[in-house]
Amino acid sequence: MTTTTDYIPGDPALMLTVLRSASAGLGQEALKEKVLSLFCCDDDGTQIILQDSPALRTRIEYAKSHLKMAGLIRISADGTLTITSLGEAMLITYPLGIDDGVLCSLPAFRNRLYSEHAPAVRAIPNAALNYGFSAGLGAHRLTENPYPADSREHEDWLMGWDEALDQDKREKETLLN
Incomplete structure (x- = not known):
């Protein structure tokens, strides 16, 4: 088995783990432990043991922010995750993983993403x-x-x-x- 500090699981597995953690009402530390216990393999099929790293924590925050933006989870002030009814439905609909492509099918996510990242358009007089x-x-x-x-x-x-x-x-x- 390989140990790594820079390997990061794919978005579908990571987002699904965050969503399932929200369903269980887990806090920050329990979520991190759940992510670290993910079974991951590299391109050659060798199992990789995940280690806590700044890159992994950044990816977890990314997944949480996108799931929240899509309206699938809520994050309380103490960092505890709770799942919404839409999140429960998405768990049932996508049991193998959720990524940004799936989230883009949700209008709330699409609109928020576009409003935050749309290029500024300035009308040029003609x-x-x-x-x-x-x-x-x-x-x-x-x-x-x-x-x-x-x-x-x-x-x-x-x-x-x-x-x-x-x-x-x-x-x-x-x-x-």
Whole structure:
């Protein structure tokens, strides 16, 4: 048997162990002991004895935070884990393991993950599009596009012009109804 301080069990087994620990109402120390008792093998099939390490504790915290984010567990002030009814259902549905792919099927997890890690999008003004929109509102003809036909600006002007016509059409339809 190999002993290691840097081997970390896969996410499905680790998250399942954390979820089962929450079902049993275990505290921090009992959870760590449960994780350390996991049967793990390396790629060659050799059993690995897990040892407490900062990397392992980080992975346990990662699993706990993701399970909490998904609404599967609650963590009390003293670190005791409790399972939610959704967590109980997930234990039944996924008895072999739970990973981020499974958690992404849950809207609460997906929305929280996206809100925390979505890239910041900043609108970049597009002068050609705005100019085309103004031209469309001003009833200018399509042939009045000032940009070369093979340029991006030409396409942007056309999109703006077309959007202005669509907006005008929608406004007229609204007034008729």
